Amino acid sequence: MTRGSIPILRVGSNLIVSVQRDLHDAIAEAFQEDLLVTIEKDGATGLLIDISALDMVDSYVARVLADTGRMAKLMGTETVIVGMRPEVAATLVRMGYTMAGVRTALNVDEGLIVLARRGRK
């Protein structure tokens, strides 16, 4: 899989990413790298990751998402993960993986509101 396969959109001071396919090892790393480089280059106050298209999220992908959030945070960008499906949430919790510290929202609209509220503070 080539890099840049997951488009990163910029809306105002936020970056928006919609994950449409399973994040396998190679893609996941490229995805993380792309995001962090974009943040470094252009700066962004918020990062919104929409995972509503994913009907399966294993512990590896969950960790990649949570780690990405933590890394972005270190670079001064707040992350919110939106649109997790009920069955995905149930599976993660059942596996004991809680994604502690990651902000979540129901959908893109809500996620942008969360980011805007953060930005003001």
Added chain:
Amino acid sequence: MPVVNFMTRLALDETEIASRRAFFEITAEDLARLEALRPLAEAHSVEVIDALYELFLGHPESRAFFPDATTVNRVKKLQRQYFLGLFSGVVDIRYVEDRLRVGAAHERIGLSPKWYIGAYSRYLRLLFDRIFTAVPTAEAQAAYRSAVKLVAFDMALAIDTYIAANIDTVARHQAAIRELSTPVIRVYHRVLLLPLIGTIDSQRAEQIMEMLLLRVSEEQARVVLVDIAGVAVVDTKVADHLLKTTEAVRLLGAETILTGISPQVARTIVQLGVDISAMHTRSRLADGIEFALGLVGRVIAEARTP
């Protein structure tokens, strides 16, 4: 439920049918012997079935299944087909399907096995009374023995269908009870309430979580109130289930407020050393609702008196 489903439910494929045939010791000679009597059986079928209906209509309970003459005539035709199946000379998938269809129909209208078995027994006696006078005794006896085997085979199928249908009914009821035990109520736009009552074991906790997550997603709820005032025992396990549910709800992007915490429950939770600081908690449901409304940007205000 269609017959095919019962065929699958009872795993009635070629192998199973062959195995049943072997156990009931139904041989090709048995089937041939009965097939040879088919003309005789057909000739007597109408009068035998008429006599059978004296039995049905003579009992108040069984009479209830045949409310009018049209029903009686229709069912008589089906019954004739069913009984003549004994003399068809074959026991294959189609034969079994036919038997299951009748069993399923009886179960559906609530005609219990006793009526079916009693009727079958009378049919057999009435028919063989006539066969014994028509053919030599030895031949009739052999045919009777063959018929008994096939009748027992049929009854086993009918009863298996009854049992399978009953199990399905029970399963449906259990599903309904489970659903009733986790009523998720929409108390305000994007605010849900889940009042928990009774005991919470692991299985129920799973159901609660699944149901709640589904509703949060459907309603795009921002806040979920979980009221545990009616929960019998709140121990480490229950607290753990509640924490997991809260975390799963959070992953969707909604918040959970735990209400109905009595002084005793508060004491237990602290004494057990369970950390539930991840949840918003309130003692009274009313306070929880007020808090929830605050999270969706609404306030409860006193009405101005004019």
